[in-house]
Amino acid sequence: MDITIQLPDDFQETTIQELLEKEWLVPRKVRHFLRTRKNVTVNGQPAQFHFSVKAGDNVSLHFDSEDYSVPTAYIGDPSSLTILFEDEQLIVLDKPAGIKTHPNTPEEHDTLLNQLAGYLVPKGQFPYVVHRLDRETSGCIVFAKNPFILPILGRMLEQKKIYRRYQAFVSGKIKQQSLTINKRIGRHRHDRRKRVVDPKKGDLAVTHVEKAFYDPSKNQTAIFCILDTGRTHQIRVHLSSEGHSIVGDSLYEGMAAKRLMLHAYELHLLHPFTNEKITVQAAPGLW
Incomplete structure (x- = not known):
């Protein structure tokens, strides 16, 4: 695997060692191989780790097959x-409702990751999960296209x-125009599916x-949600705890609907x- 990156105009000059370790989060073992095999070049010339790089430089890294394990998937x-x-490093998809993000066992073949593997593997690439959406949730989701960028995107998420x-429809009328729900989330003692x-x-x-509008005919409130954290079922648990379960959420006693009315609208x-x-934007969304 070969990666070439042109450092952006606002890049602050630093050493290759600092760039690989602190900015790009290259694992220690992989950094060792890059150094000993002389697999780093800058502007086409072999470079040692104490060399400095600056805005506009082209940094190329060559990874051997043993540097990163190669995953498999149906x-x-x-x-x-x-x-x-989509670019060479990452891809953003609009996930349909009703499909899992990734398989939990090797026997599962019908997840979004499997579909994306069918798109990328013929091109010599493979998808890596950066974050997940629940099976019932639709909308924007990011995958890495190589193991090099995966930890960088993970850190950005953190x-x-x-x-x-997100967009959602919840049961009942939310009176406030905006509110922040700050409640710790843990596992349900008796139901492994729930939080x-x-x-x-x-x-x-x-x-x-943030409230978008209230529909009195259905007694439902349309809302936007922004997450500071990414706990499993976070939006669903938080809204249920406020007495406003998401419409279509049978797990948390929401009003009946053809699907869970939760959509990752914008990223x-x-x-x-x-x-x-x-x-x-994963348009048109829920409204």
């Missing part, structure tokens, strides 16, 4: 994929540098809610290598 049918953004905005608000042992979870991020602003 190759699915890519014909139904909706691609919102540092809230990947902005995600619950657990003030003592739960993980920190913060959801910001923003700055590309970690080019600083390009990527903005995608």
Whole structure:
């Protein structure tokens, strides 16, 4: 695998060692191989790790097969994929409701990851899961196209540098125009599928809610949600705890509907290598 990245105009000069370790999060073992095999070049010339790099430089890395393990997955049918953004490093899809993000066992063949593998593997690439959406949730989802960028995107997610905005319909009327739900979430004691608000042992979870409109004929409120954290079922648990379960959420006692009315509508991020602003929408959404 070969990666070539032109450092962006606002890049602050640093050493190759610092770039690989601190900015690009290349694992220690892989850095060792890059150094000993002289698999780093800058502007086409072999480079040592103490060399400095600056804006505009082209940094090329060559990875041997043993540097990163090669995953396997059943190759699915890519014909139904909706691609919102793609470059050599990452891809953003519009996930349909009713399909899992990735398989949990080798026997599962009908997930989004399998479909994406069917698209990428013939091109010599493979998808890597950056984050997931519940089976019932639709909308924007990011996959890495190589193991090199995967930890970088993971760190961006942790540092809230990947902005995600959701649409939802919830039961009842939310009176406030906006609210923030800050309640810790943990596992349900008796149902492995569920999560619950657990003030003592739960993980920190913060959801910001903005009301879009109220539909009195259905007694439903349309809302936008922005997450500060990414706990399993976070939006569903938080809204249920406020007495406003998501419509169609049978697991958390929501009103009956043909599907879970939760949609990852919008996603923003700055590309970690080019600083390009990527903005995608999984339109038309729920309204």
